[in-house]
Amino acid sequence: MINGALNIYKEKGVTSFYVVKEIRKILGVKKCGHAGTLDLSAEGVLQVCIGKGTKMVPFLQEEEKTYEAGIRLGISTDTQDSEGKIIRQCDDIKVDRENILAVLNRFTGVQEQIPPMFSALRFHGKRLYDLARQGIEVPRKPRLIKIYEINLLDFSVPYFKILVKCSKGTYIRTLASDIGEFLGCGAYLHSLKRIKIGKFMIENSLTIEEVKKLAREGKIEEKIYSSEEMLNEAKSFCLNNQKN
Structure with missing residues (x-):
């Protein structure tokens, strides 16, 4: 009986549920479930808990997450990513590196973020994305999030890339859109890769094909993170977070 978690690389174009x-x-x-979904167009680390390891999901969800996010300036969409309908366009993008750095600095720390309509949150029992597809927009309560760190990795108009370390519940799509609003030209999330959750790092993640191969060879248990490992990691994160 396998109990614990696997560090899986979710590829673009498949859902977390499919994985x-x-x-x-x-x-x-x-018994099998993930500890934090990734959008269809996103890729990267997905913690998949197995057997008794599924009891660790609430603890794993608390851990700090790190993303590489590509952002496209000058266009806003209704989904805040490349999948949506364009709702605003700015052809005259007057933004330089210093402008971006100044705005990124504003988003560091504890803050409130309004979840997007295209999300799996519920309103009176209905998924927000179902309402959004019907053209219905409802009020959403701001949620408290924390951006531990945000760094500019690359910039070439109209695109730039950032590294974001953040708390659970942070919508990177919304962060991208909000950054665009502060820059005065709008923006949407062009690409997203989750590169780390706690001790689960992208360089150690396994594709589904690699899991198949290891399972055939009887070596998959070598890649399982035990519940004890995960609990100790979660406790360590919570203690460090309280100090900060």
């Missing part, structure tokens, strides 16, 4: 379904099928387990 869980495939892992469940490959390993022949019933």
Whole structure:
């Protein structure tokens, strides 16, 4: 019986649910779930908990997450990413590196963020994205999030890339859109890669094909993070976070 978690690399174009379904099928387990979804167009680290390891999901969700986000200036969409309908366009983008750095600095620390309409949150029992697809917009309560660190990695108009270390519940799509509003030209999330959650790092992640191969060879348990490892990591993060 396998208990614990796998560090899975979710590829673009597949859902987090699909990854869980495939892992469940490959390993022949019933209890299996992820500890934090990634959008269809996003890629990177997905923690997949198995067996008794599913009890660790609430603890893993508390951990700090690190993303590489590509942002496109001058265009705003209704979904805040490249999948949505263009709702505003600015052809005269007067933004330089210093402007971006100044705005990024404003987004560091504890802050309130309004979740996007295109999200899995519920309003009176209905998913927000279902309402959004019907053209219905409802009020959303701001949620408290924390951006531990945000750095500019690359900039070439109209695109730039940032590294974001943040708390659970942070919508990087919304962060990209909000940055665009502060810059005065609008923006949307062009690409997203989650490169780390706690001790789960992208360089150690496994593709579904690699999991299949390891399972056939009887070596998959070598890649399982035990519940004890995950609990100790979560406790360490919570203690450090309280100090900060």
